[in-house]
Amino acid sequence: MTDSPDRPDEPEDSGIPPELEEVLRGLTGGQALDPQMLEMMRGMGLDQVDPQMLQMVAGQVQAMFAGADESGSVDVAAATDIARRTVAAKGDPSVAASIVSDTRQAVDVANLWLDAVTDVDHSGLVGRAWSRAEWVEATMPVWRELVDPIAVGVSDAMGAAITKQLGSLGEGGLPEGLVPPGTNPAALMGQMGPMLRRMQGSMFSLQLGQAVGTLADEVLTGCEVSLPLVAAPDVVLMPEAIAAFAEGLEIDVPQARLHLAVRESARTRLFHAVPWLAPQVLAAVRDYARDTTIDTDAIEEGLRSIDPTDADAMQQAIAGRLFAPEQSPAQKAALLRLETLLALVEGWVDVVTAAAVRAHLPQADALGEAVRRRRASGGPAEKTFAALVGLDLRPRRLRDAANLFAALEASGGATMRDAAWDHPDVAPDAADLDDPLGYVERQGAPSTSDMDAELDALLRGEAPGDSTDDRPGS
Known part of the structure; x- marks a missing residue:
């Protein structure tokens, strides 16, 4: 047979x-x-290999x-899980009902104080007290949107660098038995490309999760980093962090809570009431990330002496080597827009908060100075994000922006100060931060409606002011 x-x-x-x-x-x-x-x-x-061990x-x-994407895109579920584990490792108790109530009351009081100094709308805003895990869950989708262009770019660059590295080694340059005789390592890497892209996407998701988890341990309020991470109507305070902040300043927690409630309410009002602001801030970050150049030469140098199958060794090899040292023209333009917008947001918040709390909080000056020092020094999580996406989120020109809004207020009151947000075309730009008095002068010039009235009078055959000026001999 x-x-x-x-x-x-x-x-x-x-x-x-x-x-x-x-x-x-x-x-x-x-x-x-x-x-x-x-x-x-x-x-x-x-x-x-033993089948039972292999199954594990x-x-x-x-x-x-x-769920990893072959493009190397961030896996938001994996990043969220890592971030939650990061905050849980340090302890993240649920917020007690009494703290939730205190937070709501603090935000209600903050809005009453703000109503006395600004007409920027706050209708519908509600105070929330969140745990760190709640902040992670709410903000991770925004973080993913911001850093995803970087993740995909790094994934592509890593795959190209590893393939080039193995191709240059050739069969004889690899450990014996790693590839079959006569196999071209570069060709084999082409077959493993999807796996490598998923691996790099997973590693980037891990880094993002660790960074967001660390930042969740540091932030005092939902949008403290000046990005619209939490959508209205939520005005979010972080009770655990605020308690530690107050203790470090030797200031009682209720005063610190009220001061930070005013700041966060002012910031949330701005993002909520100015429809063009949040989209422009997020677009500037995305534009910066999208045009980031990955330094493939530095990555190849880092990978030259390590085992390309060792994920940890790969990550250590490229640490600090991801981004080209020179920013592109598009990146410089996006960064200028972003720095200006962040400075304007925080400058306005500084001026409005100072006006709102001055008559109510005995330690308002000390709290304001502590916030400025905290913002100037940054923290480990901000440094992590700078390494992750090559971007410093701190507003550099905040003092210039605060001076500009103070000058507007001195010239035309709160109405003139807040009118700077009426339209993106009239909002201050980087040049206006260099010349705040010039901007104030232009804002104080006759408005379009005034000019239209004068033109209408001329067309009717009247001299400007004829209807109101009863001069002798006319």
């Missing part, structure tokens, strides 16, 4: 345990596994890459 012919519906035995083959198929988008890759796996002895490892790998 002769052997039965091969049946096409039965796949050829790859010699690799089914559990591992399933994981590899998942990482390559369900495509058939390349024979060279299978031979490499057998050469590494993976066909001899396979589960860990699948969990790491579950």
Whole structure:
């Protein structure tokens, strides 16, 4: 009897345990596994691994890459999970009902004080007291939107750098048995490209989660970093951080809570009532990130001496090497817009907050100075984000912006100060921060409606002011 012919519906035995083959198929988008890759796996002895241990490892790998995008995009679920674990490791108790009530009352009082110094609308805003985990959950989608262009760019650059590195090594430059004889390492890397992009996307998601988790431990209010991370109607205070802040200043917590409630309410009013502001701030960050140049030469240099299959070694090798030292013209323009907008937001908040709390809080000056020092020094999480996306989120020209709004107020009261937000075309720009008095002069010039009235009078054959000026001899 002769052997039965091969049946096409039965796949050829790859010699690799089914559990591992399933994981590899998942990482390559369900495509058939390349024979060279299978031979490499057998050469590494993976066909001899204990099945129970392999199942455990396979589960860990699948969990790491579950939902990962082949483009290297951030996995928001994975980043959120890492951020929540980061805050939980330091302790993140639920907010007590009494603290929730105190926070609501503080925000209500803050809005009453603000109503006396600004007409910027606050209708519908509600005070919230959040745990760190709640802040993570609410803000992570915005962070993902901001950093995703960087994640994809880093993923592409890493894949290209690793492929080039292995291609330059050639078969003889790799450890014996790592690839089958006669295999081109660069060609093999082409087959593993989707897996590498998912790996880099997962590593970036891990970094983002750690950064957001660390920042959640530092922020005092929902939008303290000057970005519209929390949408209206929520005015968010972080009770644990505020208590630590007050203790460090030796100021009682209720005063600190009220002062920060005024600041956050003012900031939330601005983002809520000025429809063009939040979109322009977020667009400036995205534009900066989208045009970021990844320094592939530095990445290749970092990868030259490490095992490309070791994720931890890869991450350490590229630390501090991601971004080209020179910003592009588009990045410089986006950064100028962003720095100006952040400075204007915080400058206005400073001026309005000082006016609102001056008559009510005995330690208002000390609290205001503490906030300025805190903002100037930054924190470890801000440094983490600077390393992650190459962007410093602190407003550099805040003092200039505060001086500009103070000058507007001195010239035309709160109405003239707040009118700067009426339209993006009349809002101050970077040049106005250099010449605040010139901006104040232009804002105080006759308005368009006044000029229209004068023109209308001329068209009717009247001299300007004829209707109101009863001069002798006319």
